[in-house]
Amino acid sequence: MYKSWWKILGAILVVYSTVAGFLSAAPALPILHQSIRNLYFHVPMWFSMIVLFTVSVWHSIKYLRSNDPDHDLKAVQSVNTGIVFGLMGIVTGAVWARFTWGQAWSFDVKQNFAAIALLLYFAYLVLRNAIDEEQKRAKISAIYNIFAFPMMVVLLFVLPRLSDSLHPGNGGNPGFNAYDLDRHMRMVFYPACLGWILIGYWIYSILFRVSSLEKNKLN
């Protein structure tokens, strides 16, 4: 959390994937046209969110085993950061959909369930707000987190594949593999995902360090 190398790597990967995202060759697809490049921005938001929520549930489990308040602080700050990335994912998805699917919200399965998954984590924050005592708050929210995480995974990865969907990779549509994600796109897409995951983790680590200092100042 205090080392610099992975932060610099994340910065380089994000700048590279953004510049290359605009300038590299993209397959000519009907309806999507140049907006296929949104793949390099919209999708990494979701991967970053998932990594951050995984970090969160990990720390929630660790808290229940150790009662160390640092784990609770890490759990909540990673949820905070993850929610921001999830919101950016959903908004950029709606903007992209407006011009490709016809409207910003098509009540597509993945859109609906992504919104519900975010609501699950909003509920985590609301739950924490409702409990004043520190240890009780940490314990109860940790237990909630352990339930919320697998629910989120099912909502985002399992259920959309079982029914009709507009999203690639769901509802009988081919994933981005066969038709849209050619060799050139992969060279930008994978660094983009890794870069944004690193940046997301960095932002979470800064939030944690700030809140940790604030807590120490209070005590």
Added chain:
Amino acid sequence: MKKFITTILMLMVTLQLFAQDQGSAIANTLEGSDKIYVVVVCVAIILLGLLFLLFSIDRRLKKLEKKS
């Protein structure tokens, strides 16, 4: 410090007087290719600005943590 900054700013003002339709290579490139390069430069500026902000926050945090 103030004198230094004022000197730099005043020098930059004099630079503007030489902008007479030189047609620099950079300007020509940015105007070509459907002006996508303009978008690239703008987004890159935004990104680098935000990343610089992150780095400076990180540095300030390190200083605070060293103190306590």
